[in-house]
Amino acid sequence: MKRAADAPVIAVKNLAKRFKLRQSWLKRDKLVVRAVDDVSFEIAAGSTMALVGESGCGKSTTAKLILQLVKPDSGEIYLNGEPVSEATPQLRQKVQMVFQDPYASLTPHFRIESILREPLVVHRICPPNEMRDRIGASITAVGLPVDVMSRYPHELSGGQRQRIGIARAISVNPELIICDEPVSALDVSIRSQIINLLLDLQQSHNLAFLFISHDLDLVAHVSDFVAVMYLGKIVEQAATEKFFAGPRHPYSRALLASSLVPDPKKRIQFAPLSGEVASPTELPTGCSFRTRCPLAIDKCARVEPPLQAIGEGHLSACHRAGELVSSEMLTDPSAPQSAINPQPERI
Amino acid sequence: MSTEPIGTQSEKLSPPRAIAWHQRANPMFVVGVLMLTPLILMAIMAPFLTFLDPLSINAPQKLLPPSWAHPFGTDHFGRDVLARIVYGSQISLRVGIGSTILTALFGIFLGVASGWYHWADAIIGRVSDSLMIFPGFVLAIMIMAAIGPSEFNVIISVTVLYVPRVIRTVRASVIEFRGAEFVEAARTVGAGDFRLLFLHILPKAAGPVMVQLSFGFAWAILVEAGLSFLGLGTPPPTPSWGSMIADARDFIRSAWWLITVPGFMITLAVLSLNLIGDGLRDMLDPRLQSKGIL
Amino acid sequence: MTKPALQTNGSPGTSDDSRAGENLLEIVKLEVRFPDNTGPVTVIDNLDITIGHGEILGLVGESGCGKSMLARSILGLVPPPGKVTKGKIVLDGVDLLTTDEATMQDIRGNKVSIILQEPMTSLNPVFTIGNQMAEVLAIHCPDMKRRERRARSVEMMERIGIQYPENRYDQYPHELSGGIRQRVMIAIALICGNVRLLVADEPTTALDVTIQAQILELFVKLQAETQMALLLITHDLGVIAQTAHRVAVMYAGRLVEISDVGRLFEKPLHPYTRGLMYSLPRAGARPRKSHMPAIPGTVPNLADLPPGCPFYDRCEYRQQQPCREAMPQLEQVDRGRWVRCHRWHELPQFEVLSARLDRR
Structure with a gap:
């Protein structure tokens, strides 16, 4: 893919989304929820931008807008300098997501192998005969033994499942990973392992991270930039050191x-x-x-x-x-x- | 970083298929299967079970009570009742299997469509709702009256009757899981609608659909018998359990075996399939544990 | 607005304190088991703990360590097929395990109350919150008149910091925000007015940080006012540090460390507690994006515990002898300090969270 020399991996300009809630089918007038309003930021390769705020502040909606799971009302999204307006295969490959709940985000009736095979098949990443090796490699890359391939998600612990979620995200060589509260559903003693894994992968793959979290101590540790959201708007944005100072x-x-x-x-x-x-x-x-x-x-x-x-x-x-x-x-x-x-x- | 030991969580757990079996071998299910198996074997092995032709008329031998030569006696044309019962089971099973397959095909296809696409839901939902307002059997009579009696038409009318229920079941599962996080996750790695529906979502509906279909099977046998009883189903002289009962009406006092034997067979078939359905449902969802008869 | 006085009373099982005789709750050798295909699984093993009058005891542990089961045992609400198989739970001289169900019902919601993590699912969606408060009064104070119950509920809501209590009284749970719902849960738990022990199981986990601070502030305030005891169950060491007087750490169904909060955070003794404290992200404590110290491995499966110390597989300081061979006992280290580790006295100095790099 051609790439503007110094374009950030992702750039978001004046992104906005309103949801209309119908109160009841008798009432004509609709309630309008300002989910995301005038949000702009960019993330360069290898760096992490943290999106901080309380529930309902629009941080998860911002993620869905970038992923084109929800259509923005207005505003632009640029992937490597090129505008994105729909869910192209390229977007689906270059932007991946790690979900909060490792229990709910893996299809329960799929074996680990099928879960990891799916992105490779969809994006035709490699020929079928190399598939297994490649899946094995991504399992090893997240610190699990290859024999988890034949297991089902419910046979793994929360931490192991989250590793599989991460393996799925990196298997297609993405450039941006959206981490939506990646450790908040995990046991306290497991969290550092997963954070360390994410930091390692960022370094080795030069990944850009959009790190959504409510935990400021964690954000201070993992991010390069911080944006605080309140009721759909960014209210403060700064480099991490500056912000915490x-x-x-x-x-x-x-x-x-x-x-x-x-x-x-x-x-x-x-x-x-x-x-x-x-x-x-x-x-x-x-x-x-x-x-x-x-x-x-x-x-x-x-x-x-x-x-x-x-x-x-x-x-x-x-x-x-x-x-x-x-x-x-x-x-x-x-x-x-x-x-x-x-x-x-x-x- | 460390490697976690694998499988420490639950080494003993069995893999979950799309259908989570919470309970092995529910007694209702087992009894249902035990009752149904001989019926199926009977239909398959019909030529070996009886050497008598169910259609051959033998006037002198009419209305003979059960004996060694005719275990279930003979009817008013002197035909062997055992042979007619055995070959009649083929009809019941053909109608049951045929309508179940058609119901599954249409039910899943239309159910998926109405669960996934709003516009399709508006159309399919209305049509299937309007089909469901008729009492089932009355609708079957209307359809048969319109398209004429034949075995294939019985299959069609049973399918039309039962397909809305399967549509509803599939639609409910699709709606339940289309917003699930694992579906969203699959979408973010690039899976298209087809993959999402048929690999990620539909297997979750397999259990409830199987339950519905086993009830539908029982229904089909009952409706076929009912229609044949009224002369709207399988046309004579083909032996159908329903038409056998209809023929036996005139001889209730003189030849009890003519009505009891096919009646018993219908009861057995319908009961076994209902037991299987109830058993399946309990195995799939222990919360719905019905205090069944077993 | 003063900090709650740090109390260093109390002891886990045996009395080593002058106030020990005044313990509100004494749990002695408690064992809770669940049947499993392969045999019973012990989810709480030989657990001794006491809670003093007016004490905030923090109970820390990860999912499946048995902390919620302990809360349920105290209220006699262990979900079947689980069962308390051994031990005593003595509240004010009465063994709750041997009392009949009628007495137990009298105690629940009256002398002992519980607050659960998810305020939405613990409130009944089809009744107004006022209704649900008045119901508790109807059970425990049957002499009260309807109007009195309403007045009492409104007064309670006011005390708990709910604005416009008169209006809230007639609202349904779904009309309220998470923070207010949790306040309502607290109001329901305390409405009888003679609660001596409040058990709160992860009461702030589902809440946003700014709301969490409000609810914790409320807990501390109410505890100071009523002098009730509070058993605060959480996985969050921040919550513990901010509120508790005394802390018990649980791992795999067993208590592994008991201490007053000050000394625990200054010098944790058990390798698990130490690991937890090291692995907490702390703004500015170590270079940004550096590896964080991590406890390796996963929480062991209770149905399949290895011999010896249950933390063995994940422990940084393990030794084949004696850790693999024998289960360590909870041993008293100091006044009010207990630890379940063979090697606690040999561990290196605990460095207060500083730039400590990954142990890899």
């Missing part, structure tokens, strides 16, 4: 403060955020985070803050990002509390 959006700070440090000497004194995520069907005016934001001011209710550069390679969508330099601000109880906080919840 000083997040510049109150939501990122709250996420960071909410992650439970495994050290009893550093107990958080109170939950950093009160309230819950606003309903995606009835977004507040202005900034959608303002209903929970400890720093919200009047302007936040009127004007939606754009995602803009606040430092080199550091984007934030907050009117007060400029003030967010010291890390105390969020936890300081004397920080200005806006009159619109807490926003009355819809009953």
Whole structure:
């Protein structure tokens, strides 16, 4: 495949998707959910971009949009510099996915061999007589013995199944792997093994990763860039070191403060955020985070803050990002509390 | 990185086929099979079981009670009842097997279509719903009246009657699994609709469909007998269990064997297939464990 | 908003503490078995633990280690065909295993309550949440009038931090968010007002991080207010570090380490606990994208445990002699500290999470 010299493996520009929910067949008007709104990023070969956020923030929908499992309403996706608008065989080969649940993502009545054979057959990767060797090679590559080939998924442990999921993803020489919470369904003592495997494969195959996770400590370890999503929008985006050195959006700070440090000497004194995520069907005016934001001011209710550069390679969508330099601000109880906080919840 | 020991999880577990057998050899299933096997053997080995012609009329020997020469007696034309029962089983099984195959073919094809494509669902769903509002047997009579009595037409009418149930079963499985993560995973590696449907999804429906088909088989035998009883099924003189009962009506008081023997055979066939169906269902889904008769 | 006082009382099975006599719950030599084709599988083996009055005991372990089964045993809810085959569970002097079902029903939801991981599936979708709260009151306080029950439920919701409780009372579970549903579960568990022991099985695992922090804050607050004891079951060491007073670590159906939370995180003794702590991702603790220390292998199958120490196959410090030969006993190391390892005193110094590279 020809490739623009310096094009990133994947580039996403102003991606947007709204889902329409019909309340009931009697009502004509439909509820509109803003699933993904104006999301842009790019990932270069060999690097990892982490997509962080809470459930329903649009991170999984973003993955489905890239994979063309869901059609975007607007926006462009470029694979190696070339626009993608439908699920071409090339897209299906170059972009692979590792799923969260290794129990649900392997077809239960397929033997491991059939699971790994499928992508090779579909993409005509190799002649039939070399198939078995190739399958064996990808099993070995993920650290399993070749004899798992004849087994069924339910005979393997969670960690082993996730390795098979990874083997399936790398077997077709992809360039981008979307890892959707690849370890959160696994036992704690297995997680590091899988993370190490992913890191090894990234290095040896020069893979780009889109790493979807809610675990900021893990993200800090595996990623090169971080994008934080809230209600369908990216609210902060930066290189990992920069991000963890000083997040510049109150939501990122709250996420960071909410992650439970495994050290009893550093107990958080109170939950950093009160309230819950606003309903995606009835977004507040202005900034959608303002209903929970400890720093919200009047302007936040009127004007939606754009995602803009606040430092080199550091984007934030907050009117007060400029003030967010010291890390105390969020936890300081004397920080200005806006009159619109807490926003009355819809009953 | 380390290599995990393989198979530590469940060395003893048997491989899951598309159909997960939760229970070996349910007693209902076993009894059903034990009852059905002789019937099938009887149909296959008909020429060896009796040397008498089921069609040869022998007026002097009419209405003889069971004896060594005629274990089940003779009918009002002097034909051997055993021979007629044995050859009649061929008809019942032909109709049953024929309609089951047709039902499976159409049911799976249309069920897959309506589970997968919304537009197809609208059409197929309406048609099959409207077929299901008729009482089954009444519909069968209507179809037979329209297309005329013959063995093949019986197969067709049974198929039309039963196919909506199979469509529903297949459609439900397709809808259940089309959003499953393993289907999505297969799609992301490039599998097309055909692969997804026939390799990943349909095997999951195999169990429920088999249950439906075994009930359908029983139904077919019953409907064939009923239609023949009314003179709408297999035309005479071919021996069909249903027409044998119809003929026997006039001799209920004088020749009890004429009506009891075919009646017993129909009961046996239908009961065995229902037991097989119930047994299969329990083996496939222990949660539905019915407190059956066994 | 003060940190919950660190309590270092308590002992696993034997008393070595002045407060030991005041233990709320004592579990002695508990054994739970499930029949299997090849014979019974022991899912909890010879387990001794106590919970003091007003104590938050964290129970850590991976899936299938028996931690949920322990919770169910306490409430007498081991799913058949499983059975408690040995031992005693003594709550305030009453052995729960020998009491009759009627007394047990009286205790459940009244003196001992349980909260499960998935708030959606533990609430009945066809009843309003108010209905489900009032039902508990109807069972345990039959003298209460309808109106009183409603008032009590609304008051409870308010205490648990649910806004607009009057309106919420008439809502159905599906109308609420995950965080509020979990709050409702807590309200249902505590509504009788005399809960002495609350068992919470992975109460925050299904929740988002910001909501998880809120719910944990609520647990700590309620525990301080009511002085009830809390058995907090989780796989997440972060949750334990943030809330527990004392921690018990389970592996393959057995307790492998018991300690107060401070000393456990400072100096874990069992190789499994150490492995877990090393393998936690910690922002900035080690070079980005470097290999993380990992515990090799998988959790052993309880139906087919190897002889000797169940952690043997995965242990970094194993020795054929004695680890393969004999099952280590839970031995007391210090006041309130217990460990099940032959070699705990020979292990190298535990380095507090720093740039420790993969042991490969």
